[in-house]
Amino acid sequence: MSENLTIGFIGNPNCGKTTLFNAYTGANLKVANWPGVTVEKVEGAIKDHDLNIRLVDLPGTYSLTSYTMEEQVSRQFILSDEVDVIIDVADASALERNLYLTLQLLELGKPVVLALNMMDIVEKRGMEIDTHRLPELLGIPVIPVSARKRTGLDVLLHAAAHHKDCKDPECLIHHHKYISKHRHNHHAEYAMVYSDNIEDKIDLIIEELKRKYPDLTNYRWHAIKLLEQDQEITKRYSVNLPTVIDRNYESDIINEKYDFIQEIIKEVLVNKDRQDALTEKADRALTHRVWGIPIFLGIMAVVFFLTFTIGDWIKGYLEVGIESFSALVSDMLVATGVNEVLCSLIVDGIIAGVGGILTFLPNIFILFLALAFLEDSGYMARVAYVMEGIMSKLGLSGRAFIPMILGFGCTVPAIMASRTLENKHDRFKVMLITPFMSCSARLPIYILFAEMFFKERAMIVAYSMYLIGLVVAILVAAVIHLIDKRKSENYLLIELPEYKIPSSRTVAIYVWEKVKDYLTKAGTTIFVASIAMWILLNFGPHGYTTEMVDSFGAVLGHWLVPFFEPIGLGYWQIAVALIAGISAKEVVVSSCAVLFGIPNITSEAGMNTLVGILGTAGFGQLNAFCLMIFCLLYIPCAAAMATIKREARSWKWMCFSAVFQLAVAWGMTFIIYHIGRIV
Template structure:
């Protein structure tokens, strides 16, 4: 039987932690949330020699004196769960700053292995690191690796399994005054039952760690708390930080040799162009346009046509013929062919476009460019009262609004966070892309990429205008300063890209197999029956509901019950809009292709207005749920639903009415 081992990955943001996690676990990983919060939690399984290793990818942190939710989670896990081993990922090309966290980890009562990552980058910059001497100085194993190329992984795992029962034999000796305070605090608290290592706890108290201070006031006697409080001053905090940096400096003086004069790094030279004050935004727009060109013209539509032909011709015809041969009743045949294949298949044909979009965004994220986008947008965002940091969850919204709304937790200012939650659904998620792909392909076949690109830009503009109004009215106040570390540019690893794309596609496929499958069956029934029993489609329950709400959309150019019913069902999931249209028009006239039916019921301008409405109106149920969770308020949740519908209706109406005049 294999031995069980829990290993935590800890490191600064952009140190290559996630790349190492993907390298270790491959496809044997799953994503959830940390208990009680919506911060993403990644775990993976690794079998190595006689060990079954559970790998936890902790959120990136610069320190064990946490400020953000991610940093609190990382520290709490290390202290409360006490993993068997901590792998501390250190960026070898930025080693001095990364080692500050290492010093704090080594003070914990947990075995630590330091994975010295990006050794290839460090060597290119002229750094020669004596790994053996560094390991000796730090008192723990230091393993050089290049996670993106899977170099040094076996050596790292060997170190992990060999160190699991040992502890660091080294900790920093601070100046005499600090060491005296540490000893005295330890003597006071050693009789108390505490889950913390006493030396580490004493240091945290001297650093005036808010969480620890709050906790020790509850668990220590009054006289102990008063005595400890007398030791607290700013000088102690500064002395401890200085002690760590001095120790790091001395260690690096003895272990790093500079072999050549450092030239301006390639990353900085690229940034001179990509983050240029005037060129940054146009380059970002050009890159996003290239993404849509790739998603549609270059690759996506070619694959879409192949899958569309297979599902709607070969598969549907074959299944229909087989069911007729088997003597299956007409209603069951219709349910399977028109309902299930028509509904679910109508969504699966867009899989290539969705995959291409995810692939392009993953490459931009892993290369380091997306962090620059937040920096580029900071100046523009400040004009509307938000910081560039608010643009990060907005970018996430291009994939899915659910994690994007969750991502607002990283914002320090509560007003900024609420504003970003309220405007995030205007960012066009991948599910809406199915609607754009169908309509733009039918009504604008030669300009599909331009049309879809315009919708994404429109979503950003509407979000910006809404934010400006909110910051001038409901959420007045200055936004918090924006500080971001720009990671070095890197060539994304193929393995990492595949994992990222598959994780996102998996959600799309699960929706197709659950929500859309169920919605397709329900819609087939409401289109085939009314309260009196079986009925023709134009007298069905679904048609009656559609006819009631259809007048609302008449000024927008699509006041037809079919469109109205499809939009209503789109609140479940935006993909359902297309699957329901496929079912409705398929049941109405099976001899007509969906594209022909749409051309008969929409003009170019009403089709564009329809896409604008889909872009801006009420988000899906999952997003509504997470808005409620993040705002902790039904008031803001209901407000967001009403105002988003009103914005969508108004903008789509303006587009249609002006378009009618011009065209």
């Protein structure tokens, strides 16, 4: 019968844990060349070495002293009895920085295997690591791997399977050149040995812990944490040793760990100062204090140029296909004598609503393809670094800009990424401003109304929505910072990874997941919303009606008109579409198709028809621009609201966020509409 084995993958942010996890499990987890991608532990299962192996990918952490939510997730799992073997994934090209976590893990007394990832980068730089001396110094297996090239994976798993029962110091083989003068000769037992003063204190604390907590394991690790005055450990395992724990020894312990790391590096690493010339040269421009932000805006402008030009070219073929399909289905239903009501539901409701959204698939595909290249190349981490100056003036770290950038793709993972912030107060502020970033779901709205009303300037108008969303988020953060009494200083600590050619597999996984989500939404949320919208517009107080003005939708829309009229959107059809858009932002487009009875709304003929209908009602360029602004800023989709509730653990905060964003949207649109009328 097969045994069960749980392996935890832990390591610094951006060390390649998730890529390694994907290589073993085949999971299509998001992988990017920047920190903070994994924000909660993810599990997979494989069978190997006659073992049922459970693999757990943990959020990146620099140490077991947890500050952020993601670091707490990693620490709690590593300390639990669930994990049998720890695979410490280290970026071999930045070995010095990664070994700090390794030394902390060794103190837990659990089986640890060190995976030296990114060995291909080490070789490219001309660096060399002595993989025979390193395990002698650490006393654990050290396996060179390349998760991207999938080399060394079998050897790593083999080492983990055979190292699973090594929990006692006797299992660890150390070949230190040091002769200890300490009375306990800890060099024979542990890889990391501190100064005699600290070792004496650790020994005394261990004696007290054994007396007071006889069932406790990992006595040495707990003693060290008590010396560091770790809040969680001090609260759970208090000891009355005022003469031993007479102050916080955290900085002393950290310094001694890094002294030992320096000794290790001197012995095992050759040519450690060699840097990647391309990365260094590119960063002179891309992270420049003056030119960094304009370059970022220019890159995003190129992304939108490609999204519109290439996307619209492909979109034209989809429009023709969906139009032909709609006509074919309509003819078939009429020929087979299908009831007029059912025929209207299928053609005017489902096909018009879902088909209108599907035509934007090429634009969505191009957008996510470009974002995937930027992420996996290592550029996005630089954007957070460049924005540090602005964000610090708002009382936030440049790290807070990472969730905001993620918001360009989808608000849900962007809000989840707020976990990377240390301060709970800051997380709430980021959750409040992140929905102002223009997610991909809003793109169909921009494309439709920009191309209808602004023609050759459509791309510029759509791009302006992304800039306006960014500016509004920054302005709101500035106002909050001015009125916030709980001000705190924030500093950016972020790894700037080496630039690399994006992995075709990583990019393909990322784009496919986003496209799949879009198609799934079209087949579920938008499908249901299209049917609901058709029912709302074809039934009224007196039953089924072909006159939309007599429908429940018209009644609801007219109730809402007084709210939307001061911002230039006082049309009952627009009001109903915006309410429907709370389920998913794309629904605004599918709702317009149903509301105005235009099955091929994204085609040139469909758009001309809609412009004519709206133009007759006095809806012009200014109204269209205001509609896009309101869609950009008002209540995020239902999924995003649910995520805010889950992350904040508060219904009140979720409701406050919705009301706040609606108020900001109404206020901004009101200002723009009335300034536009004057101009």
